[in-house]
Amino acid sequence: MGRLADNIDKILELESQGKTIDEISESIGLGIKTISAYKAIRTSKKALKKLELIRTEILRGNKTAEEISKQTKISHSYINIIANANRIILKRKKHAKNAINKKNKKTKTDLLKKIEQLADSGKTFDEILAETNKSSLEINYCYTWYGQKSQITYKQLRYQTDKNEVIRTLNNEKNIRISSFVHNSGISLKQLGKIVEDEIEIDGEKIKIKEFLYDDFVLEGKTLIEIQKHIGYGSRERARQYVNTTGQYDKWVESKEKKKKIKKDLNNKKEQNELNTKKALIEILTEKAMKDCNNKWAKETALRVYLKKNKIINQVPLEKLIKLYEAYEFAKKHNISSSLKLLRKYCDINSESQVSHHLSLAGLKLLSNYKQNKEITRISSKQKERILTILETVFSSKDISYFINLPQYVIEQQLVLEKKSKNINIIRKKNRKIRNKHRIQYFSYKKASEIYKAIDNKIKHEDIKEILEIDNTSYKKYLKQRANISQIIIQGLKNIYPELTNKINKPYLTYEIKEIQKSETRKYVMIKKINDVIDQGADSVSKIKQMIGHTNETIKKYAELGNIDLPQYTRKKQKQKNPN
DNA sequence: TTTATCATCAACGAACCGGA
């Protein structure tokens, strides 16, 4: 007596401690559904209503379940359950009480004993039902009311008999798989998932049932859709739940990764093979084409360079290359100092750098006077310093070229001269990095700076877009991110012009910056140097040359640019000559 | 009757793919 009430007490107590239904189930050894049912007997609204009715009847003097049942139309078995659950003792008919209950109790206990023996001997639940001629509900009922002295609960009985069924099937059938097991047995997925984690003993060795009972499609790492089709489920999600609850999830993930890797390796191999075939093919074609060149050097060289690259798209067309090498051959033959500029013009290649690149691909030296070029791109030491700040800013070479006001190639050339050529690639890649960061097509800080300056100068938006050739969406993005981008530009400008740190507060080139730029150009520096040494007393070009260390031509050039009257010895002589 | 379980759906984000 009181077993039901005790269990309900325990359930409610554990629940008030915040335990989940699963935990309560583990703790008191009852099935999840049983626990819900027990709880409802005492707490559900309907049960409470019935309890109220029963109590009223008891107060009216109806003490037995039968009497109450007559009045309330509640079945007397249900009245007994509610009374039990709430520890209400009902009167019973005297003569029926002892005889039937005792007898009942004894036979029921014997029945449970028999059932457990059958379970121990490896019978399945269905077999037990057949042998005892009982229904599962009846057995469940027996455990609920007469199971005090049993070794196990109904839940445990079901687990054991289900496990019996699994082991039996494994012994009888070869290659039985979880999916077909699920279809053919009444065991739930969850129960099956638990059972396969259990161990069985074979030749003294304990092995998980999982090792014998699994699904091939899980091991093969099939996709959820494939698994769904295989089991005949309606959704990917259900298939995933299947894999999960049957305890195969980890295995599945692992298999999928393995499969992915194999595929990747295969692709790599395939790619390599294709590449090799391509190379071989190119070699054959090259050989054949070379023969068709009839020993013409320019054609041969063009072909060799052209085929060296593994791509056709974006390649400089073969005709242009032939023209280039023909021009080179001609210039060399006649000893003409032909610059990249000239060569580019002749063969109509897009840029000088492409010309230079293709000369170096053919292993050829430049024809023009390199020294002369170098002279042109010479910069002042201050500018050099500023260029090197690029390594500390987020600017690309294109951006910094704008902010320092020097051509882009000068910047990159300077890095090479400073033996920092490695950084060139980093700086070039900056373009992509910043574009990704701001998510604006063809983004550059240069463009941003130009836009913000134009806006501050009150130029109309439409005009800005047109002049700077910016599409509408990009332009809007530039405006939207103005605060953020401006901050970055201002920081960059401060890095380049540290002496103006306190004055730079606009994201573009201000008057002060431009003044500094002007004063640092080679022209300005040279003119200043010449003026300075003249002030110091240099009275001839050769003296100036001695003092500042440049060629006569250079000094004359800059003196002319700066409108300086050179205290030239020869000139004086000429002047003296002229009157004569 | 109540609730666990089965089943499906929509939404989401990451990974992937393929054309421009």
Next chain:
DNA sequence: TCCGGTTCGTTGATGATAAA
């Protein structure tokens, strides 16, 4: 390389059904 679309796996919500 970039961009937009697609696929795939995951998650939470919710309805339907069967078991306790």
